[in-house]
Amino acid sequence: MTQLQPQPASAPERTPSPALEAPLFEGLERRALDLVQDVMRTRRYSPGDVLFREFDPSDAVYVMRSGVVKLSKVDLAGHEKTLTLLRPPSVFGEMGVIGDYPRSASATAAGPVEVSLIFSDDFERLMAQFPALALNVNRMLADRLRSMDVESQILSYQDAQGRVAYVLLRLVRDGIASERDGVPLVRLTHQELANLAGTSRETVTRALKTLDHEGVIATKPKEILLVDVIGLEEILHDVR
Numbered sequence: 044m045t046q047l048q049p050q051p052a053s054a055p056e057r058t059p060s061p062a063l064e065a066p067l068f069e070g071l072e073r074r075a076l077d078l079v080q081d082v083m084r085t086r087r088y089s090p091g092d093v094l095f096r097e098f099d100p101s102d103a104v105y106v107m108r109s110g111v112v113k114l115s116k117v118d119l120a121g122h123e124k125t126l127t128l129l130r131p132p133s134v135f136g137e138m139g140v141i142g143d144y145p146r147s148a149s150a151t152a153a154g155p156v157e158v159s160l161i162f163s164d165d166f167e168r169l170m171a172q173f174p175a176l177a178l179n180v181n182r183m184l185a186d187r188l189r190s191m192d193v194e195s196q197i198l199s200y201q202d203a204q205g206r207v208a209y210v211l212l213r214l215v216r217d218g219i220a221s222e223r224d225g226v227p228l229v230r231l232t233h234q235e236l237a238n239l240a241g242t243s244r245e246t247v248t249r250a251l252k253t254l255d256h257e258g259v260i261a262t263k264p265k266e267i268l269l270v271d272v273i274g275l276e277e278i279l280h281d282v283r
């Protein structure tokens with residue numbers, strides 16, 4: 044495998060790309076970061092654009108620069124399941140590239156999105172050349188597996204209220220929720236929440252009503268204010 048070569052030493056000093064702030068590049072030496080920056084290509088997408096579809100061939104790793112990306116799959120019955128919503132400094136698309144597998148999920152722009160792409164050959168060369176990068180990829184996969192274990196446990200034993208509480212809290216944890224006067228605010232439709240919770244829209248609507256009645260959230264059309272985050276956590280962990 045040919046090694047990637049940095050630009051000549053005489054090249055002018057460059058401003059580091061914001062994409063290099065992703066945890067994927069943490070601890071990498073300057074030379075490695077320069078090489079990453081050399082091979083990265085920026086792409087912009089409009090709301091609703093599909094970055095790639097499940098089962099497409101995998102040709103690049105995506106490093107988020109701005110916006111929100113939805114990762115989703117469609118089950119055999121044709122229902123969409125939203126795996127997660129991502130924002131910077133998230134990285135995705137590494138699973139297909141590493142194993143040379145087709146895409147395991149679809150990626151859609153949920154608003155204007157800017158990403159930096161590292162194409163497969165370059166990514167593989169960089170991993171072979173810089174073990175710190177390969178270690179970070181492993182760490183990222185382990186973190187994902189850990190949170191998927193928690194999620195599958197919660198989604199399998201919790202009732203609708205617990206599932207919806209979990210999804211709302213996860214949106215806050217992942218930085219997808221915004222804020223109003225210091226109160227976390229989720230702006231998703233009941234159908235979008237249902238796709239995240241793996242349940243129906245009707246069930247989400249009922250669960251939100253109950254949570255509202257318990258005083259942990261305040262629902263308005265297209266807005267959910269998480270007025271009592273600790274109360275939501277208590278509901279999730281069945282201590283209330």
Ligand code: CMP
Nearest residue numbers: 126127135136137138139140146147148
């Ligand atoms: P890849 O299979 O190449 O394309 C889809 C990407 O979505 C995948 O790589 C991962 O980066 C990401 N992905 C797949 N499943 C999950 C999940 N459950 N949670 C978070 N990200 C995921």
